[in-house]
Amino acid sequence: MKPVLTGTPPIKAIREYVEARILSPDDLRGALQLAMRLEFATIPPYLCAEWSVRHDPDRTADVVHRVVIQEMNHFALAGNLLTAVGGRPSVAHADFLPVYPANELPGGIPQELPVDLKPLVQDQLAVFMQIEYPDFPPVARLEEAPPTIGAFYDTIIETFRETNPEIDPAALAVEVPQAPPIRTVADAIETIDRIKREGEGVSDSPSSPTGGATSHAHYYLFKELYVGKRLIKVGDEWSFTGAPITLPDVHPFGPSAAEPELSLEFRRILTGLMTGLESCWTTPGAEPDVSAMFDLRSAGQDLIERGIRPDFTWLDTRR
Template sequence: MKTVREYVEAETLSLDDLKGALQLAMRLEFATIPPYLCAQWSVKNDPDRTEGVLHGIVSQEMQHFALAGNLLTAIGGLPSIANAAFLPAYPISELPGGIPQKLPVDLKPLTKDQLAVFMQIEYPEFPPIALAVEQRPATIGAFYDTISAAFKSLDPVIVQNAHAVDVPFANPIRSVTDAIDTIERIKSEGEGSQGSPDQPSGEGGGHAHYYLFKELFVQKRLVKVGDQWSFSGDPVALPEVYEFASSSAQPSPSVEFSRTLTRLLIHLEACWTAGDPVDVATMFQLKIAGQDLIKQGIRPEFRWDGGAL
């Protein structure tokens, strides 16, 4: 499988390349969900409703994952998520596709150190917060730009009756223009819009993920003073959290959680391959099982479990 850098540096992408890039996009979007979920589930006493902020971010990441799958089926591809290789083995030092992470991405409680990891994942590639232009690694934003450019250059046939997952406020993908708009939504909600940490266009859902995480990290709200944005608003109190760690007990106390996750991935894949409805009940079972483990001080293990088949 190609890396993000290989896709970004390619002069042109074939239709098969575009399908491969969208499958990789699904892996990238999913890789953020377990760390964000564990941080959300770790929240105990919450004076400033941080759990709600994390819930909103996780919900959008799930939507981005679903939108990437919808883009793939729209051009005749089939998502492959119901397998052990789809799941990252945390901690990871790079995101799927070879995007290096200086701070390892792991499953930990919500702390300032973990918020620094989350900010690293969502780091924008433009002012007012920008990476160095020279010799910078390929970013998630550049990767999505490459996918958008491929839709424009290839002008692929859009499958009008493709199986898709319904996503709030998302139009069905019926044209290349719809596909490009979908990609822009994923980008803007994650790292923000170019030029300012403004709200995602047309969604009214608040700041992009990077800036939401940074509000928690600096413990100040992001506000606009005149024409400038700054973290100088009301103070933010971080919540008290449950501490948790991996368990060496046998059998693993996380085995039922992993089996529930495996069933969920199987059912989700069937949404795109067979048109099945989203299995909301299993999603809630996973949440309850994960929260119960964390309250016991045990890390939920996001692993494939063949025993669930």
């Protein structure tokens, strides 16, 4: 028997999920909806940094783009997990889109450095490193720190293992490269592990900053750019002592009302894109609108080249 499709239950803070554990089906669905919000919240800052690049001798924009693609995949995978356990992803509304600058990530994860939409400069890379900070050595968090994203995903994995929730193998899903369909609890656990591994690295090998077979985890990719040195292995230790990296020249930008029609067009594309994405999990046969993604990129780059910060807010098209 497949799970009964439900709406999105109330979402709790990450601390509540981690400390009380996730036991009920509704709590699991709420946690997965929160996972979607968490993964999406990083995408606008990373996109704006990528779009700001003008002259890029060391192809740093490619590094940011690689992270953006992985975050988009993680967002989609969280949605696929939610439908697999009978949930209904809810992303096509104003409240889903984060407000920047943000002093905390969705779920109540405090950020000492505000998360904002800025060019790809060293100060912004420090913000990105803060977002992606790993849970384990050699860059471990303090024990008294609030629950982390990694601990949150570990709690979700524990819930799947202990409660063995009913999985709908025919649930609507967004196709993600190199991600098998979620047909069993084991598939669900592997999917969450992939999200955590690519973002934070391999927790059972803390001396290795690897997030996948061919790439470092996000924190280390950003730190390479921040310190201006490639991360290399010297003997048994990793260190930022490799080839030098030069940060790019960037377009400065900020909030502006000088070109309202351009900002409205960006918001219109974004709203249509989010509406189409939600339909992929609710309407049989719907697929992501790839052309809208390219349109958003083009509109965002145009704004930034004019010195205008892209406005990642909902546009009510019913008016």
